[in-house]
Amino acid sequence: MTLDQMVHDQSVKGWIFDLDGVITNTARYHYLAWKQLADEENLPFNEEINEKLRGISRMASLEIIIGGREYSGERKAEMTERKNRYYRALLDQLGADDILPGILPFFERLKRLGRSLAVGSASRNTEFILERLGLVSWFDGVASGSLVSRAKPAPDIFIHAAGQLGLPVKQCVVVEDAESGVTGALVGGFRTVGIGPSGRVGHAHIRLDSTEQLF
């Protein structure tokens, strides 16, 4: 199936978008914030480790960064809070210019066809980021990290988003850039569009190199 066929398929009524890496490229800011924390804690961190954090929740990301090292729950909570402070400070620069290419025209196209739009993201900063990007009014549903306990690759966040749209999963597409996100959507029974290299999102029904190809 091509993207065009999926867009025009009358049985597809809802489109659920991941946030980081699909709507906007915040990966850079996540990287800088984790890097600052890691440097302060003398933990090794680089772009390669950062790539493993795509779609992974904040605490699970920290666990990957600390590897086998032992820290108390309290220390880990403090470190994730500190990382988030650095991240939020960086997000102050965020604006409409940071919406990835192709996203807005694609939203317009879907809305013209009467489709519903939602966000399904692990980020607890989702609402804040959507406000900064000026995108809040596009969405009929916003499902974000704090709403479900099981993170991707569990399908929970997407099922929650479909529920907000009042649609069965079979009538929704999930657009994702993370391996764990595509897996979660497939497990949940969604149709999927993967954004990125085939080594990462090749298991999606449709794969695009970048958001530019959405339009």
Ligand code: G6P
């Ligand atoms: C997204 C990003 C991850 C990030 C997660 C939690 O899924 O791809 O890199 O760790 O959200 O984000 P948060 O804003 O809650 O720290």
Ligand code: MG
């Ligand atoms: Mg993502």
